[in-house]
Structures are given as structure tokens and as C-alpha cells.
Amino acid sequence: MRLRQRTENMQEIEKKIRNEQDFLILGHISPDGDTIGSGMALLLALQGLGKSAIFAVDGKLPEKMAFLSDYAKVYSFAEVPKRQYGCVIAVDVSDRERMGKCQALFDASPNTIVIDHHGTNPGFGGSNHIETVGATGLLIYRLLQQLQVPLTKQVADLLYLAICTDTGNFSYSNTEAEILHMAAELREAGADIPLIIENIYKARSLGATRLIGRSLEHLILAEEGKIALSYILQEDFRELGALVEDTEELINYTREIKSVEIAIFLRQSEEEQFKISFRSKNYADVAALASEFEGGGHVHASGGKIQAPLQVAIARLLEAAAKKL
Structure with missing residues (x-):
């Protein structure tokens, strides 16, 4: 402007x-x-x-x-x-x-x-x-x-x-x-x-701390480590005693992996419905990526949503992200 x-x-x-x-x-x-x-x-x-x-x-x-x-x-x-x-x-x-x-x-x-x-x-x-x-x-x-x-x-x-x-x-x-x-x-x-x-x-509940571990258990790397994806399901909140707001910073743990250019985080909102967060480090335009998933935002930080079974959602996201590298 x-x-x-x-x-x-x-x-x-x-x-x-x-x-x-x-x-x-x-x-x-x-x-x-x-x-x-x-x-x-x-x-x-x-x-x-x-x-x-x-x-x-x-x-x-x-x-x-x-x-x-x-x-x-x-x-x-x-x-x-x-x-x-x-x-x-x-x-x-x-x-x-x-x-x-x-x-x-x-x-x-x-x-x-x-x-x-x-x-x-x-x-x-x-x-x-x-x-x-x-x-x-x-x-x-x-x-x-x-x-x-x-x-x-x-x-x-x-x-x-x-x-x-x-x-x-x-x-x-x-x-x-x-x-x-x-x-x-x-x-x-x-x-x-x-x-x-x-x-x-600096302050975090026990449930939020456990949620970090669960998101890392769900970590998926693709494209020789340039893409990292993780997710949290509704059952994880119930099991760990965590809140939806506790997911806000989870994407940073995958973004911080040295090889990663694009980080993706999925939070299940309903059955087969997921909220998506995207982050990039240097050159990838994740605002353009988010526009393919009913979303938008900034070049290096954006969000969207997808309705699909978990594994289908993951496959679609990894395929779309690979084209932005």
C-alpha cells in the first residue's frame, strides 16, 4: 500500500x-x-x-x-x-x-x-x-x-x-x-x-505440556525434510486434559526443525473436519497455499480448513505444499 x-x-x-x-x-x-x-x-x-x-x-x-x-x-x-x-x-x-x-x-x-x-x-x-x-x-x-x-x-x-x-x-x-x-x-x-x-x-498447564509431546508423536516429514506436518485429534484433548487454545504455538515446534521450509498443523474440529495452520521460513508463499484450502493470511503465516478423513487430508496437504517449494 x-x-x-x-x-x-x-x-x-x-x-x-x-x-x-x-x-x-x-x-x-x-x-x-x-x-x-x-x-x-x-x-x-x-x-x-x-x-x-x-x-x-x-x-x-x-x-x-x-x-x-x-x-x-x-x-x-x-x-x-x-x-x-x-x-x-x-x-x-x-x-x-x-x-x-x-x-x-x-x-x-x-x-x-x-x-x-x-x-x-x-x-x-x-x-x-x-x-x-x-x-x-x-x-x-x-x-x-x-x-x-x-x-x-x-x-x-x-x-x-x-x-x-x-x-x-x-x-x-x-x-x-x-x-x-x-x-x-x-x-x-x-x-x-x-x-x-x-x-x-512462560506459563503452561500440564495438559498443554503433554499436548506438545502428542503433536510431535504425530510428526510427518516429506520432501527430504522440507515439509513437516503434525496434527491433534479431538480425542487427544480429552485424553490429555488440554484446551483448543493450547494448540496455538504447536506449529512452531515443527517449523523449528532445521530442514523445514513449510510447516503444517491440523487441528480436528469435528469428525473429518480440520483447521489448518501454515508457516514458512524463507521463500514459500503459504498464503497462496492457504487459498487452496478456503483460507488466507500472510506469505509466511496463514490458515485454512479441510473436510476429509485424516489420511486423505494429509495426502492433499503434502501434495499441495510440495508444489510451493
Whole structure:
């Protein structure tokens, strides 16, 4: 996105926000740190401007982010008031289906905004700011600067959560200089980095720990070790006492194998239905790969889904991934 286009889009969004009083902010299903941190930071900023605002996701706050419940309420779809809102803002949502049941609330509003960093986003809002930066949290940070919202300690925490999780704690190739400058500014504003890192990266339940072992037991290597695939079945959660959210980082264990260029992780959601995560290290475009499986995302990190028996799903994925090498 060109700088001029970027500026014009954000100025239009700033104007809409200043002129509206009633907001609903929506994150994506299976919420991660970027959608939660960005959405909650925007929520607190809007409330600080004296506006009415609610943040909701089709799901619930992940257990490792439960410490954020003291900052503000995150509504589930069941809890959120079902009415028409003056303005609905989708944050870190790559397409309208990613809002889950909350999509109906978005579609019911005459005034919609999309702020997102996924390159595959078609721009489904009335106003859209789509820019392929390291995290949506960076876009929200810029917006709050334009709105001249004071950077409180809580907002700093939330934005730090957003950018650190989507950059792999500042280790992925999407960690641009602007994000590192932003992290320093958030720290100066009081961001509690030890609190965030301890909860997100250093604390793990026994069930989650056992799940790591199970995913590695299911490891499959192909194409001379350039492709690694693993999976978790519904029975694994029951047997090990783990939660669905405990699978979020499992793909990294296969990606970290030295020979691997493309890592694939499958999580069984229903009988013969699987959610897919894709990661690549250097040259493979897994956003293009995900588009073949009803998904999308970034060049080096994306997701999709497949409906098929496990072994059929594995065979299809390995065949498609081999063509991206």
C-alpha cells in the first residue's frame, strides 16, 4: 500500500470515529494476541474519548490472556447486545467469515470500518485500512496517535501484547524497525513486559505440556525434510486434559526443525473436519497455499480448513505444499 493511500484511508477512519458515538469492535474467531490486544486497546481509547464502545469476539478470552479481564470486558457473541450499532469496527479480521456469528452484527450496521494487516483481506468494510505490517496493533497505535489519545499503562500493555505475539516475540521476518520503535515507546509508557511474557510464553498447564509431546508423536516429514506436518485429534484433548487454545504455538515446534521450509498443523474440529495452520521460513508463499484450502493470511503465516478423513487430508496437504517449494 502506498503511503498516500495509507494516510488517506486512516484520515477517513479518524473522521468517522470522531463523528460517531456508538461503537462495536469485533475480533476474529479463535482470538489471538493481536486481535485481543488491538481490539481492547481501541476499546479503552474510544471510552477515553467519552464514546460508548463494546468489544466482542465469537468465542472467549484465551485462558493465558485471562489477566486482561481486569482491563475491560470482552463480550462473547452470546453476551453482546443484539442491536444496530452506530459504527462497527473489525480489527485484525482478514475476511467477514472470520468474525463467526458476530458477522451478523457487522452486516447490520450502516457504518463499518476494517483495520487489518492481512494481505489477502478484500476490504469488506465501508472504510478499509489494509496494510501488510507486522501486526494490526501497529495500525491501531498509529490511529490512536492521530486521535491524540493518551497512552495509558493499560493501553500500552495491550498494544505490546498485540505486536509481540504476531511477530513471534520480535523474532519473525515481519519485525520491522517501526515495530521495534513502537515497543520502546510502549515500554516508556509503562508496558509491563515481564507480566505479558510470563503469561503468554512462560506459563503452561500440564495438559498443554503433554499436548506438545502428542503433536510431535504425530510428526510427518516429506520432501527430504522440507515439509513437516503434525496434527491433534479431538480425542487427544480429552485424553490429555488440554484446551483448543493450547494448540496455538504447536506449529512452531515443527517449523523449528532445521530442514523445514513449510510447516503444517491440523487441528480436528469435528469428525473429518480440520483447521489448518501454515508457516514458512524463507521463500514459500503459504498464503497462496492457504487459498487452496478456503483460507488466507500472510506469505509466511496463514490458515485454512479441510473436510476429509485424516489420511486423505494429509495426502492433499503434502501434495499441495510440495508444489510451493
